[in-house]
Amino acid sequence: MGTRSVLAAVALLSLGACDDGARSDGATHGVEKQVLLRSAADCDELEQYIEETAIWQMRGALSSGGYYGPWRGGEPVAESEGVNSAGGDKGSAGPRDYTGTNTQVKGVDEADFVKTDGKHIYVLSGERFYVVKSWPAEELSLAASVLIEGWPTEMFLDEEARAVIISTTYTNYEEAASEAEKSYDLHYARWYANGTKVTVIDLADATLPRVVREEYLPGWYTNARRIGSSVRLVLGDSFRWPEDVRWWPEEELDWSDRGAVELAMARLMAQNEKIIRAATLADWVPVSRRALASGEKIELPYACSDFYLSNASTEMGLMTIATLNLDDVAAPMERSTVVAYPGEVYASMEALYVVTPHWWWSLEESSRNGSYSYLHKFDLSHPERAGYVGSGGFDGTVIDQFSMDEHEGYLRVATTVQRFEQRAELGWSSSSLSFLLVIGEEGSELKVVGRSEPLAEGERIYSARFRGERGFIVTFLQTDPLFTFDLSDPLHPRKVGELHVPGFSTYLHPLDENHLLAIGTYLPDPGEGGGVDWTERTLQLSLFDVTDLANPVRTHMEKVGDYNGYSEAQYDHKAFNYFASRKVLAIPLYSWSYTGSSGSNTSELRLFRIDPAEGIAELGRLSMSDLSQTVTYEDGYSWTWTPYVRRSVMADDFAYAISDVGIRVARMDALGSPIATLHLEHAF
Numbered sequence: 001m002g003t004r005s006v007l008a009a010v011a012l013l014s015l016g017a018c019d020d021g022a023r024s025d026g027a028t029h030g031v032e033k034q035v036l037l038r039s040a041a042d043c044d045e046l047e048q049y050i051e052e053t054a055i056w057q058m059r060g061a062l063s064s065g066g067y068y069g070p071w072r073g074g075e076p077v078a079e080s081e082g083v084n085s086a087g088g089d090k091g092s093a094g095p096r097d098y099t100g101t102n103t104q105v106k107g108v109d110e111a112d113f114v115k116t117d118g119k120h121i122y123v124l125s126g127e128r129f130y131v132v133k134s135w136p137a138e139e140l141s142l143a144a145s146v147l148i149e150g151w152p153t154e155m156f157l158d159e160e161a162r163a164v165i166i167s168t169t170y171t172n173y174e175e176a177a178s179e180a181e182k183s184y185d186l187h188y189a190r191w192y193a194n195g196t197k198v199t200v201i202d203l204a205d206a207t208l209p210r211v212v213r214e215e216y217l218p219g220w221y222t223n224a225r226r227i228g229s230s231v232r233l234v235l236g237d238s239f240r241w242p243e244d245v246r247w248w249p250e251e252e253l254d255w256s257d258r259g260a261v262e263l264a265m266a267r268l269m270a271q272n273e274k275i276i277r278a279a280t281l282a283d284w285v286p287v288s289r290r291a292l293a294s295g296e297k298i299e300l301p302y303a304c305s306d307f308y309l310s311n312a313s314t315e316m317g318l319m320t321i322a323t324l325n326l327d328d329v330a331a332p333m334e335r336s337t338v339v340a341y342p343g344e345v346y347a348s349m350e351a352l353y354v355v356t357p358h359w360w361w362s363l364e365e366s367s368r369n370g371s372y373s374y375l376h377k378f379d380l381s382h383p384e385r386a387g388y389v390g391s392g393g394f395d396g397t398v399i400d401q402f403s404m405d406e407h408e409g410y411l412r413v414a415t416t417v418q419r420f421e422q423r424a425e426l427g428w429s430s431s432s433l434s435f436l437l438v439i440g441e442e443g444s445e446l447k448v449v450g451r452s453e454p455l456a457e458g459e460r461i462y463s464a465r466f467r468g469e470r471g472f473i474v475t476f477l478q479t480d481p482l483f484t485f486d487l488s489d490p491l492h493p494r495k496v497g498e499l500h501v502p503g504f505s506t507y508l509h510p511l512d513e514n515h516l517l518a519i520g521t522y523l524p525d526p527g528e529g530g531g532v533d534w535t536e537r538t539l540q541l542s543l544f545d546v547t548d549l550a551n552p553v554r555t556h557m558e559k560v561g562d563y564n565g566y567s568e569a570q571y572d573h574k575a576f577n578y579f580a581s582r583k584v585l586a587i588p589l590y591s592w593s594y595t596g597s598s599g600s601n602t603s604e605l606r607l608f609r610i611d612p613a614e615g616i617a618e619l620g621r622l623s624m625s626d627l628s629q630t631v632t633y634e635d636g637y638s639w640t641w642t643p644y645v646r647r648s649v650m651a652d653d654f655a656y657a658i659s660d661v662g663i664r665v666a667r668m669d670a671l672g673s674p675i676a677t678l679h680l681e682h683a684f
Helices: 003-015 043-063 179-184 186-190 258-278 363-369
Strands: 037-039 083-085 114-116 120-125 128-133 141-147 151-157 162-172 191-202 210-218 220-227 230-237 288-291 297-300 307-310 318-325 334-338 345-347 351-357 372-379 387-395 404-407 410-423 427-442 445-451 460-467 470-476 479-486 494-502 504-512 515-522 538-545 553-560 577-579 584-595 598-611 615-623 629-632 638-641 647-651 654-659 662-667 676-679
Touching: 037 387, 043 258, 043 307, 114 151, 114 647, 120 151, 120 654, 128 151, 151 220, 162 220, 191 220, 191 230, 210 230, 210 318, 220 345, 230 351, 318 351, 345 404, 351 404, 372 410, 387 410, 387 427, 404 460, 410 445, 410 460, 410 470, 427 460, 427 470, 460 515, 470 504, 470 515, 479 504, 494 553, 538 615, 553 615, 577 647, 584 647, 598 654
Parallel strands: 307 334, 387 445, 460 504
Antiparallel strands: 037 307, 083 141, 114 120, 120 128, 128 141, 151 162, 162 191, 191 210, 210 288, 220 230, 230 318, 288 297, 318 334, 345 351, 351 372, 372 387, 404 410, 410 427, 427 445, 460 470, 470 479, 479 494, 504 515, 515 538, 538 553, 577 584, 584 598, 598 615, 629 638, 647 654, 654 662, 662 676
């Protein structure tokens, strides 16, 4: 079918949809202003809700022109792995002070692929969990390693020397692969990710890590938090559509014949609806499993009342908050599941919030109301379960977890509302406005109780940060406005200051009550025609003095690298490592350059002295450009890669640079002269 025919068919179906965008139970796609979740009364109600939602999503997809449907899932399948330990040293005192994971809320730990206890650095690389002796620095060496089932992504390290490793597991899906795919690449044709495994390792003896618990959960890992001994995982999962559901008519169609197309789609919708209604609850809802000491994996039951049903229009899926209590090895992981897709996650010491966007099927629908989000709150006071508290909604969407902050019973939210408009001569165009909202709790309803004036028409939020009764928002289009807010009256959030500087900030880090350290991108002021010379683009560090909220000032700015430079710290706060006691910032930097027909890569850790009074001064660079790995396949083909620095640890006078294939340490005052390097094999 030609592109023109496909577009014509989509337009035709959008105008003549069989059910006019309605759910089979009569609900429409419109925004639900009083959103609520209710626990399923029984398994029959849960199954009916899922099937009605599935039919609605299926009809909506086919009414928009059809699509090739989602992968149908199954249970995670993988083999357990053993432990491979090497010698090490569990003695010696650790450093006086060292850096940990950069987190948003004090006392709320966030998962990452690097953790440290001062004496050891723990790293996930490839399929392995590495225990590295890191203190004394000159004795940097491998203490032990554990092969992790699946593909490990992030972990926690608690105060009792226990590591909680989160890995992605894979399901055999042989029937989805054609013979051509199998013959071309058996691995990619037969396996895909749809499960999460939690592995708990006892590190009381760092040279002999012991796996003490293994849990298998359906769905993919999206986020996690740890408060004390309680680990909360947020998982997402696509529905396992019945095998015979079809997302495109199998018969040949003349797409210019509107009547024939509508009739074919109507037949397909009716056929799919029968298949969906014939499915059982076990077909829709996957189970979790636990590995016993014997290696046997047993299924863990679930209660239908643990599933929450929404009255709002969200994309079909499952969002699960699973709780692992490390102090109770025998207790199964409790799950609270919302029938919706997961979104951004924010957690305080008392509560966890999840934002899910309203689901529009077309630009026409979105243009009527603009972007909208639903907010769900869960209580974290019980160490073994996240209890549902209430729900609400607000206009717009959030960019990341720092767009939310809880303070004295209120949740502050930085949101951008985007709308689309169809103009005959220009096609679709978008407009945007941003706001700072304050959300309060009234019973089980989360309500917007305060709203700032609209901010920066035509721009969107790039970063936000809250500190007590102050708020800070950065938007961007051509320059970087930093807006400051007085939040002392939660019912009347008030913008009090505004500062415009070139470029934009993607992360704001409070140094103290009156100063912000920001990382982002420098761009020169637009020329007379509004254009920007992108060859002048660089990474930038900025210091802002917000002592006077009404008159914020950027006191210092440092350009870093050149227009080819990139740092993971620009978009992942865990790569941004500020050592407060030493006033030192460490960020990874990766860049590339070309000379004639050849190119070269630079991978290094850069350190900066940060002083609100004296400014920003580079201390030096710890290079990892020479640390590479060669991969050789059975057919003799090989390739070499140099991964860039992604994380760092600082301990007393030493800085450690960490990439996917190694760790290197040097004194902060002599970064050009490393004292030890450890290579880590990264398995693919």
